[in-house]
Amino acid sequence: MSKRIDVSDLNVYYGDFRAVEDVNITLDPKSVTAFIGPSGCGKSTFLRTLNRMHEVIPGARVEGKVLLDGDNLYADGVDPVTVRSQIGMVFQRPNPFPTMSIRDNVLAGVKLNSRRMPRSDADELVEKSLRGANLWNEVKDRLEKPGSGLSGGQQQRLCIARAIAVSPDVILMDEPCSALDPISTLAIEDLINELKDEYTVVIVTHNMQQAARVSDKTAFFNIAGTGKPGKLIEFAETATIFNNPAEKSTEDYVSGRFG
Amino acid sequence: MSTTKLAPAKGAGPERSGRIGDKVFSGAALGAGALIVTVLFAVALFLIVQALPTFTANPADITGGEGFFAYIFPIVIGTLIAATIALLIATPIGVAVALFISHYAPRSLARGLGYVVDLLAAIPSVVYGAWGASFLASQLKGPYAWLADNLGWIPIFGGPASGTGKTILTAGIVLAVMVLPIIASLTREIFLQAPMLHQEAALALGATRWEMIRMAVLPFARGGIISAVMLGLGRALGETMAVALVLSSGPLIASLIRSGNQTIAAEIALNFPEAFGLRMHELIAAGLVLFVITLAVNMVARWIINRHKEFSGAN
Numbered sequence: 311m312s313k314r315i316d317v318s319d320l321n322v323y324y325g326d327f328r329a330v331e332d333v334n335i336t337l338d339p340k341s342v343t344a345f346i347g348p349s350g351c352g353k354s355t356f357l358r359t360l361n362r363m364h365e366v367i368p369g370a371r372v373e374g375k376v377l378l379d380g381d382n383l384y385a386d387g388v389d390p391v392t393v394r395s396q397i398g399m400v401f402q403r404p405n406p407f408p409t410m411s412i413r414d415n416v417l418a419g420v421k422l423n424s425r426r427m428p429r430s431d432a433d434e435l436v437e438k439s440l441r442g443a444n445l446w447n448e449v450k451d452r453l454e455k456p457g458s459g460l461s462g463g464q465q466q467r468l469c470i471a472r473a474i475a476v477s478p479d480v481i482l483m484d485e486p487c488s489a490l491d492p493i494s495t496l497a498i499e500d501l502i503n504e505l506k507d508e509y510t511v512v513i514v515t516h517n518m519q520q521a522a523r524v525s526d527k528t529a530f531f532n533i534a535g536t537g538k539p540g541k542l543i544e545f546a547e548t549a550t551i552f553n554n555p556a557e558k559s560t561e562d563y564v565s566g567r568f569g
Numbered sequence: 570m571s572t573t574k575l576a577p578a579k580g581a582g583p584e585r586s587g588r589i590g591d592k593v594f595s596g597a598a599l600g601a602g603a604l605i606v607t608v609l610f611a612v613a614l615f616l617i618v619q620a621l622p623t624f625t626a627n628p629a630d631i632t633g634g635e636g637f638f639a640y641i642f643p644i645v646i647g648t649l650i651a652a653t654i655a656l657l658i659a660t661p662i663g664v665a666v667a668l669f670i671s672h673y674a675p676r677s678l679a680r681g682l683g684y685v686v687d688l689l690a691a692i693p694s695v696v697y698g699a700w701g702a703s704f705l706a707s708q709l710k711g712p713y714a715w716l717a718d719n720l721g722w723i724p725i726f727g728g729p730a731s732g733t734g735k736t737i738l739t740a741g742i743v744l745a746v747m748v749l750p751i752i753a754s755l756t757r758e759i760f761l762q763a764p765m766l767h768q769e770a771a772l773a774l775g776a777t778r779w780e781m782i783r784m785a786v787l788p789f790a791r792g793g794i795i796s797a798v799m800l801g802l803g804r805a806l807g808e809t810m811a812v813a814l815v816l817s818s819g820p821l822i823a824s825l826i827r828s829g830n831q832t833i834a835a836e837i838a839l840n841f842p843e844a845f846g847l848r849m850h851e852l853i854a855a856g857l858v859l860f861v862i863t864l865a866v867n868m869v870a871r872w873i874i875n876r877h878k879e880f881s882g883a884n
Contacts, residue, residue: 361773363769363772363773366768366769366772367767368676391775391776391777392775394772394773394774394775394776395774395775395777396775398773398774399773401766401769401770401773402765405764405766405767405768405769405770406770407593407784407785407788408766408767408788408789409773409788409789409791418771418784419773419774419775419776422774422775422776422780423775469770470773472770473773474773476774
């Protein structure tokens with residue numbers, strides 16, 4: 311399943327400080343949307359509000375609406391736990407559970423819903439998810455070994471396998487390649503291209519070539535200065551953002567004349 | 570930044586002055602390590618030498634008249650019973666308190682609670698002993714009588730219940746209160762160190778707070794919890810004053826709610842002032858036995874921790 315996300319008038323606050331101001335954006339299903347912008351412009355913060363992971367940070371709160379195929383994630387009575395099981399997330403640093411085997415890592419999210427599944431079904435799901443993350447051939451002989459023994463790139467793909475094992479509607483990626491070498495990065499980018507056949511993918515990246523390579527649409531975020539809130543400056547087809555942006559600041563940023 | 574100040578201005582030659590710091594530090598570390606081993610070895614040697622006459626003495630001369638083993642066995646069991654009760658009570662409560670402070674309580678409350686738990690550890694054991702003997706024991710008379718009436722068919726609750734409440738169970742409960750702050754504050758530190766990275770990973774998969782704790786906090790803290798429990802056990806095994814005041818001792822019995830049983834530490838403390846000659850060697854031998862038990866417990870704990878090294882996240 312793949313669902314559309316509609317964000318309207320979203321503001322994010324840390325205590326009294328407004329970190330992100332008035333974002334309106336629509337993320338299409340079965341497509342890759344990239345968020346680019348300088349450090350501290352609020353793009354990671356905004357990404358986290360899409361599955362309510364910002365609530366982990368004390369004092370963080372949101373005003374506005376995020377609709378997942380029409381259902382407001384911030385409506386009264388919506389449990390953030392349910393939201394997160396529908397909208398998966400991959401983090402900047404690979405974070406497989408060090409105390410679990412590769413197999414258990416893949417099944418970690420599925421086991422949460424306390425669904426007791428027969429071993430054969432579990433095996434099938436492990437294989438399907440690891441194949442989905444292009445990792446199966448590398449780990450099929452050591453599924454019972456700890457996930458922390460894999461290389462950084464493999465760990466990140468394991469995290470992606472873990473995220474897709476719960477069959478989410480959307481996958482959020484917060485700079486998923488920033489801790490990886492170019493070859494592992496390429497492997498993840500290929501994977502992102504395959505993932506968009508089934509999921510809505512949103513990726514935050516500092517690497518503009520990466521945004522240009524993997525995304526269909528790109529959103530550029532910026533801040534006016536320190537202490538000011540981050541804003542969505544421009545959102546358009548990736549080709550437009552990089553070749554013919556409407557805003558001067560977008561052009562400056564993508565052409566490297568920033569700051 | 571003294572190293573930069575001392576470094577020669579022109580280029581860094583092979584003999585940089587930072588090396589002196591390294592040498593001093595490694596010497597100091599080696600010395601400290603050697604000192605610990607020496608002290609441990611000296612204590613062990615003292616215990617063995619002083620205990621030796623007990624093992625060579627005529628069995629009839631040993632307290633009880635049936636040799637050292639018959640003398641020491643009941644109080645070893647008594648010690649283990651008291652420590653086990655203490656840990657059975659204190660471990661779950663201590664871990665729960667620590668989890669509450671580290672992951673559930675609002676920040677302002679957590680800080681205050683943390684201080685209170687640390688303060689509990691600062692109360693002298695004689696105070697706990699006095700509290701246990703004068704207050705807790707009499708409060709427990711009723712429950713003990715109830716246990717004897719209703720669960721008396723289980724040997725550990727066999728009646729008639731103690732009229733004073735000064736039983737090994739009371740002693741165990743007092744010990745539990747004493748080791749609780751050790752377990753709670755050590756495990757709290759470990760829980761606070763659980764990597765945010767993995768906690769977020771669990772939450773992002775749709776884990777509730779408790780599921781997140783089970784996936785990302787408890788497995789990480791496993792070794793730390795075992796260490797904390799072992800430190801608590803060390804205190805429970807060696808605690809003297811509280812047991813001496815709370816327990817009205819006697820021969821080894823199965824029932825936990827009757828007067829009876831004794832622990833090694835309390836046995837030594839109560840008898841040492843009047844002991845001389847063979848009796849003193851006997852008590853030191855008892856101390857040696859306690860030393861060996863503690864050592865064995867620590868080694869087992871280390872073994873348990875090491876067994877799961879591959880999955881500890883240290884690699």
